[in-house]
Amino acid sequence: MTPETSAVALSAVVTAGAGGTGALLLARLARERPAVAALGAPLVLVGSLAAGVAVATRSMLIAEDDYRTLLFVLLAGAPMAVVVGLLLARRVWRLEHEAASSRAARARDREIETSRRETIRWLSHDLRTPLAGIRVLAESLEDGAVAEPARAHSSIVREVDRMDGMVDDIAELSRLQGPAEMPREPVELDDLVSDAVSGVSPLADAAGVRLVAGDLAGATVLGEARALSRAVSNVLRNAVQHTPSGGSVTVGTRRDGDVVRVEVADGCGGLDEESLRHVFDAGWRGDTSRHERGMGLGLTITREVSRAHGGDATLANLPDGEGCVVTLAVPDAAAGRPSASG
Template structure:
């Protein structure tokens, strides 16, 4: 039985020898930090064997171990060490193979998580890669959709601009060449030219607003505005149009809490909704603008008697350049009004939606209340 004091010395010297070897191994690992995990594992295995052997040698040097025992222990440690190194090499290879599988999956056109069993860390990396790939694919899809809608918009708008321009040119030429001579036709042409120019100006203005919204360049100067004022403005701005068409227009504010908005921009969004409502409501119908506070939000609802929007069109009405089939007639809108309304409402951290309801449809704008 070894005396306790000697045992303490054995522990002390073995630890000292192991520390020296560990220090050297750490230095080597530092030098190899860019190398493969397999190589680094071999260094760890070799350091473990070396630390054990150096401990044994130090202890036998201090006469705490006789020659016979030292040979036996060295033989055991060396063979165990060799087996451990072989296991390290194997593990290193498996890690390298798992890593290769992952790299190949990443290089493929479409990343799919490898079916092979991966070590926990690589499996986590692979899950994260898959999530990152999905996000990338979604944003690519959005980008493509935006690009398509931009191209369609340019095509439609250039068509929409060309048609009235051709009309204007024909009328101007007729006036210039004095093809039309009677007072009444000349007067009518002048009137038509003014109306067309106004429409073109509006369209160009809408396009400019939309491009500012898309570029994220809409600068809002927010003020405290009463909900009632917003509704009143919207009614006042569309009264003439409603009267001309014989549509009854009514505003109603159930609770007039203030909101923090850019009155000019939001007024434009509401005007687009109200003008649409009046345009699509038959002569004897009515359009109602309601302001209320519900569910902790300010809501402005524009309800009309348009006879309902086809279910399939409902999710698309806010798309740039979308116009229902019936509206695709000469003199119709450019399909920009609702896209602009949505852009403005979303810039206010609000939401806009539409549903068919009663004799027509109901557009709803929700805005956060003032804190």
């Protein structure tokens, strides 16, 4: 074997070894950080070629100046390799970001579809009760078998209103989970909370529950006033319904970084871990012994409203164990605004 052939063979072996080792390292790295692996791929290529050339030049006893020249030529390609790696890394990062967004969207769509199917099933089940009652009352009225027709008419109207509320909840939940963007306008959150308290006050008075105003942040948020009002009213109504007579429900707002939080604390006595996990699930009702049974969509709608505004809703037991606090978070409209001096 001639010296040239031997040098070429040795260079090929060294290049393959260095390249293979680098490829294995990049393959492991690509599982967790594909963008970094894409950045390193051109560098591994240049490095393996440099190693092969260095071995070949030494094997062929090339002059020191020629040896340095060859290395300089290879090293001159390193900046280009870095540029190519950066471009590849940027592309890979974009593809990974798009893939992650696509996976999240598909998971969200599956969750929404499952929720809708369950909700439709609950709706068909829950509508049977008021429909059956209306049918019995209507037939009794038709046969003249009702001693108090006015009371029967009142019961029919009440059941129709109940069904109308169920259908309205379904329509609102479908709208919130749809692809349409939530309209945004400045909303004075404290005024909205005050209006919600006024709307729920008759229910609280009838239940013997006091509505207590807590601290107010005086904040403005960007969102849909109607949806936010409904979300806060749902929380207040739920708190009143689960607070014993003589108890109190406290509502207030506060700023927390870039978000404003509406906090409603009740006197329900606290929830177990199972209820805490499912309280925002569509159809979850918990204890319905003290109030008229609905579809269990109130807190679900509240969470969807908050999420549609870029926030979220949470529920936790109070430290004293006497009740729960529901927190509805919405981004502060003042966040990101330029300061007066800027």
